[in-house]
Amino acid sequence: MKWEGDRESSNVEDQRGGGGGGGGGFNIGGRGIGLGTVAIALVASIFFGVDPGTVIGMLGGGGGPAPQVQQQRDPSAPQANDRETRFVRTVLGYTEDAWGPIFKAQGATYQPPKLVLFEGRTQTACGTGNAATGPFYCPGDQKVYIDLSFFRLMQERFHVGGEFAQAYVIAHEVGHHVQKLIGVSDKVHNAQSRASETEGNALSVRLELQADCFAGVWANHTQQKEAFLEQGDVESALAxxxxxxxxxxxxxxxxxxxxxxxxxxxxxxxxRWFKQGMESGDPQQCNTFEARQL
Structure with missing residues (x-):
């Protein structure tokens, strides 16, 4: 993926502490929890709706995770300029440059989200976010939250990686922001409040698949503008x-x-839905809610 030297977004908030590696620590009964356990908790929390603290407690043989104090980055400190941070800022810039014209063509104005980089734990309008939940979008404050250790977990736990795969993850979360702006997510959440668990899950699937399709739309428009894809990039995202x-x-x-x-x-x-968005480049082709077959 060719991205170095392209425009970087200014909508990234770096809340990471001054030192140490990403991901933070999880303490159960005074002993650390390895990445394998955190990865299992990540799977449970993202995909099965299980509180990651519960999973970590069960696998670690103790109670819930010990409270952590998140060291906030000094706002006056120089902005981090390592390759990983510059990559995130560039990908967010790509999403802004893709969705801005799409909204403008419909007579609307795209309001980009903030993307928050954090380590371990952080406070959000949706509650306390932590590394075990992976990247997520909070509609309450319209921010995307990422602990960059997730990208290492992708490689270690799921054996997938590469920069375009990471960009796909970011674009998927930005896709949820697009859903918030056009009113889709609010309608779905209201419908879920009146639905059975099975019906609510089915609505969630359609919401997530649409975000995948929107990620594909982003890739299509960015490729047309930046020609940033290299051999194997699309395959890594599909993997x-x-x-x-x-x-x-x-x-x-x-x-x-x-x-x-x-x-x-x-x-x-x-x-299928990521490819639908990428091949068409048309968000109108991402209406998973009216699709007879997903």
Whole structure:
């Protein structure tokens, strides 16, 4: 993926502490928890709706995670300029440059989200975010939150990686922001409040698949403008979509697949909708809510 030297977004808030590696620490009964345990908690929290603290407690043999004090970055300190941070700022800039014209063509103005970099734990309008939940979008403050250790977990736990795969993850979360701006997410959440668990899960799947499709739309428009893709990039994103499908994750974690419990869609569905967006470049082709077959 060719990105170095391209415009970097100014909408990144760096809340990381001054030193140490990313990801923060999880303490159970006075002893540390390895990345493998955190990765399992990540899977449970993102895809099965299980509190990651509960999972870590069970696997670590103790109670919930010990409280942590998040060291906030001094706002007056120089902005981090390592390759990983510059990459995130550039990808966010790509999303702004893609969605701005798309909204303008519809007579609307795109309001980009803030992207927050944090380590370990951080306070959000949606509650306390932590590394175990992976990247997420909070509609309450319209911010995307990322602990960059997640990208290392992608490689170690799911054996997928590469910069375009990471960009796909960011673009997917920005896709949720687009859904917030156009009113889709609010309608879905209101419908879920009146629905059964199975019906609510089905709505969640359609919401997530649309975000995957929007990520594909972003890739299409960015490729046209920046020609940033290199050989193997698309395959790495498709491999990531496959690895995080509900059926793949359930088969790995419990040995069986329960479609009614899906919240993000199967591997095939995630791949299909990302490709739909990337091949068409048209957000109108991402209406998962009216699709008869996902």
């Amino acid at each position: 990531t979509a496959t690895a995080i499908g509900d059926d793949t994750l359930q088969r790995q974690s419990r040995g069986t697949v329960v479609p009614d419990s899906f919240t993000h869609g199967s591997s095939a569905q995630r791949v």
